[in-house]
Amino acid sequence: MKTFYQILANTILANVTNMTVWFALIFFMYLETHSVTATSIVSGIFLVLTASLGIWFGSLVDHNKKKNVMILSGVISLIIYIIGFIIYLIYPAETWKDPTSVTLWVLVLLLLFGVIAGNIRSIAVPTLVTILIPEDERAKANGLTGTAFGISFLICSAISGLLVGAGGMYYVLILGIAMMLLSIVHMWFLPIPEKEIVHIEHQPKVDLRGTYALVKAIPGLLALIVFSTINNFLGGTFMGLMDAYGLSLVSVEVWGLLFAGISCGFIIGGLFIAKYGLGKNPLFAMFVANIIIWIISAVFTIQPSIILLSVGMLIYISVVPFIEASEQTILQKVVPQERQGRVFGFAHSVEQSASPLTTFLIGPIAETYFIPFMTTGAGVGLIGGWFGTGPDRGIALVFTVTGIIGLILTVIAMNTKYYKLLSDRYLHGGVEPMPETGTS
Numbered sequence: 001m002k003t004f005y006q007i008l009a010n011t012i013l014a015n016v017t018n019m020t021v022w023f024a025l026i027f028f029m030y031l032e033t034h035s036v037t038a039t040s041i042v043s044g045i046f047l048v049l050t051a052s053l054g055i056w057f058g059s060l061v062d063h064n065k066k067k068n069v070m071i072l073s074g075v076i077s078l079i080i081y082i083i084g085f086i087i088y089l090i091y092p093a094e095t096w097k098d099p100t101s102v103t104l105w106v107l108v109l110l111l112l113f114g115v116i117a118g119n120i121r122s123i124a125v126p127t128l129v130t131i132l133i134p135e136d137e138r139a140k141a142n143g144l145t146g147t148a149f150g151i152s153f154l155i156c157s158a159i160s161g162l163l164v165g166a167g168g169m170y171y172v173l174i175l176g177i178a179m180m181l182l183s184i185v186h187m188w189f190l191p192i193p194e195k196e197i198v199h200i201e202h203q204p205k206v207d208l209r210g211t212y213a214l215v216k217a218i219p220g221l222l223a224l225i226v227f228s229t230i231n232n233f234l235g236g237t238f239m240g241l242m243d244a245y246g247l248s249l250v251s252v253e254v255w256g257l258l259f260a261g262i263s264c265g266f267i268i269g270g271l272f273i274a275k276y277g278l279g280k281n282p283l284f285a286m287f288v289a290n291i292i293i294w295i296i297s298a299v300f301t302i303q304p305s306i307i308l309l310s311v312g313m314l315i316y317i318s319v320v321p322f323i324e325a326s327e328q329t330i331l332q333k334v335v336p337q338e339r340q341g342r343v344f345g346f347a348h349s350v351e352q353s354a355s356p357l358t359t360f361l362i363g364p365i366a367e368t369y370f371i372p373f374m375t376t377g378a379g380v381g382l383i384g385g386w387f388g389t390g391p392d393r394g395i396a397l398v399f400t401v402t403g404i405i406g407l408i409l410t411v412i413a414m415n416t417k418y419y420k421l422l423s424d425r426y427l428h429g430g431v432e433p434m435p436e437t438g439t440s
Helices: 002-033 036-062 066-090 093-097 102-116 119-132 135-167 170-188 208-217 221-249 252-262 264-276 282-299 306-334 337-375 378-382 391-414 417-428
Strands: none
Touching (some): 002 036, 002 102, 002 170, 002 221, 036 221, 036 337, 066 102, 093 102, 119 135, 119 337, 135 306, 221 252, 221 282, 252 264, 264 306, 282 306, 282 417, 306 337, 391 417
16 A cells, blocks of 8 residues: 555646646636637647557556656656756747747647656556556545545646746746656656566457447446446546636636645545445446535536535536546446556546547537627527526536536436346446457
8 A cells, every 4th residue: 555655645746747837737727818719729639649659558547657658658758857847948929929830839739748648657556556556446446536536637737827827838838847746756766566567468458349349248337338438528528628618717827726625626526435334336426426516516606606616616626536447447347457557548438539529619619600609699588587698607507508508418327228237237246358369
């Protein structure tokens, strides 16, 4: 457990670095260009890259020592942040104000790759839980992983807005370079007791066909991934519009500090799981968490109130660790260890593949339909009297509609046969044997 705690501490350090760069980049783009479409496109690109690289990242984790791939993740990010910092210093401030500037998008894409390199670590950590933690304690360990994420989220939320407000991306990249270097050095000297790389000889490294066959062979597992994919399709709405909505209510400094407080929800949820676990059936806990999230999503922007938004987001974020920990706990039990990196990567890729479409589209859709609907359109007369009017209320309407759709889909999913099949597998079955495959 001492080793696991040190891994979590190192993960906090690396996550703070990458998440601060990511948050700051979104803030920076919106404040410089004042374009909702530009910020949603950045979020969409991020999710496309996340989805497309997940399976490959998973193969790296399966075929190499976990410590080595975590160091590799940090080194890639460090090099990219140094290059990005040099570019930022070379070009004048006016360069970043034009949303059509090629140089701006080169910097954005470069920094996105640096942030996304951190996903290698995100896939490696749950496989280390399997290696280091006994089965009956893994749900609690996954809760601690959620807590570590929450601490990272709190810190980066508090500082990202302040750093952008003080000096654009200048202080952000200086901090990112320094902290990532510290993370690499700490991981280099951290002993992780992984005696061997568990994998099957002559197995293709990026074995997409074999990984899919294994996922399909476990009753209900593919349905779980599909359900999470649909949820992420809807969740892309929040990634594309939440910062624009929050910044319409308060300044960037206040929004950043506010999110620091709200992010305590990750810590609250993670610590609750670490102490009490997820109950007998993690899948049931996951569905209950989704019901709560979608109810909150339908009402937390129903009035233009920063207090309502803050309370709703605090509850929302407190419940998120239950969803993440539930899926990780299920996969750690039913998937063979030699495949866990690729299955986690496969699930990550598939589940994230839906969000880019929403995130790419939601900015233009909001600007073309919802914002006019609540500014000068029919929405002003229909619901404007109690819902409010203006561009921010158009964005708020998107959140409300998304929450209602998500709630309906969750209730439907709970009543399918796949829910019972996967529950039975988790409660009464063992690890599924790996299907034979010889091609990638």
